[in-house]
Every structure is written in C-alpha cells, then in structure tokens.
Amino acid sequence: MLLSRTDVRVTYRILHLADLHLDRAFAGLGCYGEVARRRREGLRQALRSAGEAAADRGCDLVTLGGDIYEHAQAGLETGRFLATLFASWAPMRVAVAAGNHDPVMPGALWERTEWPENVHVFREPMLTPLSLGDGITLWGLSHRDPAWLGDPLDCDSVGAEGGVHIALFHGAEMGSRPDGKSIHGPFHAAHIRERGFSLALCGHYHRRRLDAATHLVYPGSPEPLTFDEDGERGPVMVEIDNNDRLRMEPLTLNRWHAVRADCDVDGVASAAEAHECVRDTAREALAGLPPERSMLRLTLRGELPTQVALDTAVVEAVAVDACGAAVVRVRDLSTPGIDIAAAALDRTARGAFAREVLGALEGCEDEHERAVLDDALRYGLQALEDVEVGLR
Numbered sequence: 001m002l003l004s005r006t007d008v009r010v011t012y013r014i015l016h017l018a019d020l021h022l023d024r025a026f027a028g029l030g031c032y033g034e035v036a037r038r039r040r041e042g043l044r045q046a047l048r049s050a051g052e053a054a055a056d057r058g059c060d061l062v063t064l065g066g067d068i069y070e071h072a073q074a075g076l077e078t079g080r081f082l083a084t085l086f087a088s089w090a091p092m093r094v095a096v097a098a099g100n101h102d103p104v105m106p107g108a109l110w111e112r113t114e115w116p117e118n119v120h121v122f123r124e125p126m127l128t129p130l131s132l133g134d135g136i137t138l139w140g141l142s143h144r145d146p147a148w149l150g151d152p153l154d155c156d157s158v159g160a161e162g163g164v165h166i167a168l169f170h171g172a173e174m175g176s177r178p179d180g181k182s183i184h185g186p187f188h189a190a191h192i193r194e195r196g197f198s199l200a201l202c203g204h205y206h207r208r209r210l211d212a213a214t215h216l217v218y219p220g221s222p223e224p225l226t227f228d229e230d231g232e233r234g235p236v237m238v239e240i241d242n243n244d245r246l247r248m249e250p251l252t253l254n255r256w257h258a259v260r261a262d263c264d265v266d267g268v269a270s271a272a273e274a275h276e277c278v279r280d281t282a283r284e285a286l287a288g289l290p291p292e293r294s295m296l297r298l299t300l301r302g303e304l305p306t307q308v309a310l311d312t313a314v315v316e317a318v319a320v321d322a323c324g325a326a327v328v329r330v331r332d333l334s335t336p337g338i339d340i341a342a343a344a345l346d347r348t349a350r351g352a353f354a355r356e357v358l359g360a361l362e363g364c365e366d367e368h369e370r371a372v373l374d375d376a377l378r379y380g381l382q383a384l385e386d387v388e389v390g391l392r
C-alpha cells in the first residue's frame with residue numbers, strides 16, 4: 001500500500017526578542033546596590049523565560065535582534081551565561097544579529113565566546129543568508145561598531161527563485177522614530193516587502209510594535225529599562241508557513257513594571273498635606289502590581305504656596321513607605337506660589353533681588369541660563385521671605 005505523504009511541515013515557529021541589555025547599570029533609573037543587582041538578575045531571568053516560552057510553543061528558532069548585552073559592562077561571565085543557556089535550548093536554533101550596544105567588534109562577547117552548535121551569529125554588516133530548511137531563509141546582519149549608520153535594507157531584492165525570506169537586524173525605522181531616539185541602521189518599513197522579505201524581525205525601539213501592513217516586528221525591551229517603558233512587554237511569537245502566511249503573537253512575560261504618575265500638590269497648606277497626597281498617588285499608581293518589582297516616577301505638579309517647602313529626597317522616602325516600590329524617583333515640577341511682580345515692587349532687599357533677576361531674565365535667550373535664573377528667583381524669594389527652602 002502506498003502512503004501519501006501528508007506530514008510535510010509547512011509552519012515554521014520563531015520566537016523573536018531584542019534589546020535585553022544584559023548587565024545594564026540602571027543608575028539612570030535611580031537603581032543602585034541591591035536593587036540594581038536584582039534588576040540585572042531580572043534581565044537574565046527574562047531570557048530564561050523567553051527560552052521556556054519558545055520550547056513550550058514548539059519553536060524551531062529563537063532570533064535575537066541586537067542589544068542583547070551592553071558591551072561596556074558585560075564581561076566573559078555574561079558570555080558563558082549566554083552560551084550555556086543557548087546550548088540548553090537545543091535542538092532549537094538561535095540566530096543573533098548584533099546591535100549598537102553589542103556590536104561584533106574586537107573584544108565583543110560575540111567574538112570571544114565559544115558558541116554551541118545550535119547558535120549562528122551573523123557577523124557581516126550586510127544581510128547574509130542562513131537556510132532554515134523547508135524553503136525558508138533567514139537573512140541577518142550585525143552592527144560592527146557602535147556608530148554604524150548603514151541602511152540594513154540597502155540590498156538587492158531577494159526571493160527571485162521563490163521561497164520565504166525573513167530579515168533579522170537592529171535598525172531605526174525612519175517613519176516611526178520616537179522623539180530623540182538615536183539613528184542606528186536607518187531604514188524604511190516600505191522596503192521590507194519591496195526587497196522581497198516576508199518579514200523583518202528588528203530591534204532598537206524599546207516599545208513593542210507589530211505592523212501587519214509592512215510586516216515589521218519590534219518586540220520592544222522584554223523588561224522596562226526606563227520609566228518611559230511602561231505597559232506589557234515580552235518576546236513576539238511568529239508563525240510563518242511555506243505559503244507566506246504570517247501570524248504574530250506578542251507574549252507578556254515581564255516581571256518588572258515601570259509606572260509614571262502625576263501628583264497634584266496645588267495649594268496644599270503644609271508639607272504634611274503634600275505628603276498625604278503623595279502617599280495616595282503612590283498607592284493608587286501601584287495598585288495590582290508587585291511593589292517589590294515596580295519602579296515609580298512621581299511628578300509633582302501645581303502651584304506650591306511659599307510657606308510649604310518640599311524636599312525631594314523626603315518625598316521619595318514617603319512614597320516608598322506608602323507603596324513599597326523597589327524604586328521611587330520624584331520630579332518636582334511644581335511652581336512656587338510667589339507673586340513675583342508684587343515682590344519686585346518691594347522697597348526691600350527682597351524687592352531689589354527680584355528686580356535684579358527679572359532684569360537678567362529679560363535679556364537672556366539661552367534656555368539653560370533661563371532655567372538657572374528661574375531657580376535662582378524661586379529659591380532666592382523663598383529664602384528672603386524667611387521660609388524654609390525646599391530643594392528639588
């Protein structure tokens with residue numbers, strides 16, 4: 001009896017992640033010592049969890065879209081951690097396209113570490129093919145220095161001979177660049193399909209983006225690295241078949257949370273009243289989240305009467321006490337409730353001071369200089385009114 005062959009596999013499963021930033025210092029977040037160490041261990045845990053999720057879902061391949069570690073901080077031990085973990089994922093394959101934080105340059109872990117057989121590191125700064133079998137080809141490239149500015153999609157069209165083609169690289173999609181985000185590997189999403197790719201698995205932008213129209217995937221950073229990186233995070237699961245059918249599913253696996261909240265201290269009568277307001281805001285902001293793995297940035301807003309002096313460090317401690325967050329950072333953007341125009345009319349030293357600073361402000365075009373003068377006016381008028389000066 002002839003058996004008809006119906007078991008030809010047509011679906012290929014990939015778990016894609018990027019921008020893990022292993023060994024990050026986290027000082028910019030106000031994380032030091034123990035908390036910073038927990039955050040760094042959390043990044044390693046995120047990679048372990050990604051591998052487990054890939055295995056659970058029957059993935060054939062894990063793709064890494066760059067910035068997996070930070071070159072300046074990462075040591076050989078991080079290379080060993082990666083090599084051991086990747087080896088444990090076999091028979092799943094692992095494909096690496098390095099980014100601007102972990103470029104393939106002399107001394108890079110991608111160069112110094114001995115990688116297990118299931119790992120493929122793309123080393124060229126132009127898209128190079130790796131056959132995945134079943135007519136599917138992965139094209140990857142790596143940044144070779146931290147300031148590479150080439151266009152990853154500046155290449156000939158692929159796919160003239162058929163098959164499914166997937167691109168893997170770290171780059172900045174120019175049609176959707178967030179304000180102020182650095183340009184490393186600039187490209188345009190429209191070129192993905194134009195160059196014959198069914199899909200581009202990318203890294204660089206830390207916010208998740210799955211674009212069904214252009215077939216562009218940014219998984220985002222799997223754990224929040226700044227206060228702006230709020231919301232659900234994790235790798236993206238991609239299924240692609242021989243007929244170019246594509247399905248994308250973002251996974252939410254983050255264990256840490258970044259939260260931003262505004263606290264309105266307008267017109268509070270005392271520091272105690274402001275602190276009460278801070279407590280309420282902090283508790284509300286962290287509702288439902290694990291406080292020991294949450295980082296809160298609290299912004300004070302509103303007009304603060306001059307007799308109320310708020311010390312940022314004290315406000316941070318008050319918020320930590322109230323909500324138990326691992327990290328609280330306070331930004332004081334409140335304005336002093338001082339009638340500056342009236343103060344400038346005083347026939348006192350305070351009036352003379354106000355006139356002097358207002359005069360300097362009038363002729364000042366430099367933004368930084370203006371901010372300094374604004375602070376001088378605020379602190380000076382508080383001090384000369386004989387109230388306690390709260391530093392922000």
Ligand SMILES: [Mn+2]
Nearest residue numbers: 019067101204
């Ligand atoms: Mn990054």
